[in-house]
Amino acid sequence: MILKNCSWIVTQNQKREILRNKDVLIDDEIIEIGPNLKGEEAIDCSGKALLPGLINAHTHLAMTLLRGYADDMLLQDWLQNKIWPLEAKLNEDYVYCGALLGAVELIKSGATCFNDMYFFGNGVKRAAEEVGIRAIFSQGVLDFPTAEFKNSKEAFKIFKKLIKQKSELFQPAIGTHSPYTCSEETLLKAKEIAGEHNALLHIHASETRKEVYDFLKQKGKRPIEYLNSINFLGEEVLIAHAGWATKGEVAILGKTKTSVAHCPTSNMKLAVGAVAPLPEMFENNVNVVLGSDSAASNNSLDLFREMRLASLLQKAHRWDATLLPAQKALDMATIDAARALHMQDKIGSIEVGKKADLILLDFKKPHLTPAHNIVSNLVYSASGSDVDTAIVNGEILMQNRRITTLNEREVLEKAEKAARELVGP
Numbered sequence: 001m002i003l004k005n006c007s008w009i010v011t012q013n014q015k016r017e018i019l020r021n022k023d024v025l026i027d028d029e030i031i032e033i034g035p036n037l038k039g040e041e042a043i044d045c046s047g048k049a050l051l052p053g054l055i056n057a058h059t060h061l062a063m064t065l066l067r068g069y070a071d072d073m074l075l076q077d078w079l080q081n082k083i084w085p086l087e088a089k090l091n092e093d094y095v096y097c098g099a100l101l102g103a104v105e106l107i108k109s110g111a112t113c114f115n116d117m118y119f120f121g122n123g124v125k126r127a128a129e130e131v132g133i134r135a136i137f138s139q140g141v142l143d144f145p146t147a148e149f150k151n152s153k154e155a156f157k158i159f160k161k162l163i164k165q166k167s168e169l170f171q172p173a174i175g176t177h178s179p180y181t182c183s184e185e186t187l188l189k190a191k192e193i194a195g196e197h198n199a200l201l202h203i204h205a206s207e208t209r210k211e212v213y214d215f216l217k218q219k220g221k222r223p224i225e226y227l228n229s230i231n232f233l234g235e236e237v238l239i240a241h242a243g244w245a246t247k248g249e250v251a252i253l254g255k256t257k258t259s260v261a262h263c264p265t266s267n268m269k270l271a272v273g274a275v276a277p278l279p280e281m282f283e284n285n286v287n288v289v290l291g292s293d294s295a296a297s298n299n300s301l302d303l304f305r306e307m308r309l310a311s312l313l314q315k316a317h318r319w320d321a322t323l324l325p326a327q328k329a330l331d332m333a334t335i336d337a338a339r340a341l342h343m344q345d346k347i348g349s350i351e352v353g354k355k356a357d358l359i360l361l362d363f364k365k366p367h368l369t370p371a372h373n374i375v376s377n378l379v380y381s382a383s384g385s386d387v388d389t390a391i392v393n394g395e396i397l398m399q400n401r402r403i404t405t406l407n408e409r410e411v412l413e414k415a416e417k418a419a420r421e422l423v424g425p
């Protein structure tokens with residue numbers, strides 16, 4: 001297939017080159033980039049910008065079923081009285097319906113890969129496969145009972161079954177929920193199992209003030225200090241949030257090459273009270289990437305919003321308009337995210353030999369005109385609804401905003417029905 005006459009190709013290669021009026025020849029990989037290429041099937045890309053598909057590094061996809069169900073509440077009240085009681089009723093079918101809705105939403109807003117942390121991974125796998133999206137599923141691990149397992153031992157067993165189903169588009173990982181819901185023994189077991197299977201480790205830490213100070217009281221250490229003291233951190237670890245990280249903890253993240261998934265909307269909406277110290281993280285070479293977190297705390301999965309907000313939040317918080325420029329925000333959602341997920345050889349940029357995970361945005365729109373600086377327009381002016389085509393592993397999953405792999409209306413009806421059942425009258 002040939003992507004003909006792309007007005008812009010935002011390569012996100014090492015030099016961050018932007019190519020004008022070129023073609024891209026693909027099969028499941030990017031074969032050639034240049035002028036006047038020949039291919040059997042062609043998509044006209046004039047007036048459009050071709051980008052690497054965005055990567056959502058921290059989601060709980062099935063929680064789309066709880067979108068808008070409980071907002072404007074204090075975090076503990078929200079979790080204990082609204083979210084956890086419903087999560088206790090989850091099963092694979094609910095997770096499938098929610099993940100299917102989430103996967104369609106991701107594709108329609110330009111994300112072609114996501115890193116989920118949740119339960120009932122087979123439901124997420126089925127949904128991701130039906131849509132055709134690239135998925136990493138971090139098997140949730142906690143010491144207390146959930147709808148899926150009684151304890152962490154059972155959770156590890158489920159992971160070991162899931163890992164056997166690893167494929168080109170589905171990659172299992174371990175999602176130890178947090179240092180306050182997993183014992184030291186559980187965390188170290190997770191580290192060991194992840195090592196055996198060359199899997200990623202995904203964890204929440206230093207999200208809220210309460211969490212950090214409760215933890216400090218109990219263990220005498222802050223969460224990231226603690227994770228370092230038990231040798232949990234490392235290149236395979238991705239920490240969601242880390243908003244309350246101190247300078248010392250940021251240095252630890254840098255030294256251990258631990259990545260951070262920053263979720264600005266969720267942090268603001270849940271009023272976690274901290275703005276992640278991104279400038280210090282960048283100074284310490286911490287790889288910071290972007291996540292939407294769940295649709296219950298966001299309430300959207302649109303990474304274009306997340307890029308914009310991440311940038312604005314740093315500028316507003318530090319009184320410094322030079323912080324987190326547009327190019328860096330785009331890096332966080334593409335090539336940096338690929339690196340955090342150890343997939344930088346496969347995805348995150350448009351280069352020959354990489355997988356054809358690509359999106360096209362229609363730029364013939366008032367809010368995207370003029371295009372003095374296309375990256376600026378992408379981060380500050382565009383939204384997910386400007387994405388008109390999405391391709392994963394060389395397969396077109398959406399064209400002219402129509403999902404090609406399934407009937408979108410049926411997905412919405414299924415999700416609506418599941419959400420009503422779950423929430424009750």
Ligand SMILES: [Zn+2]
Binds near residue numbers: 059204240294
């Ligand atoms: Zn989360």
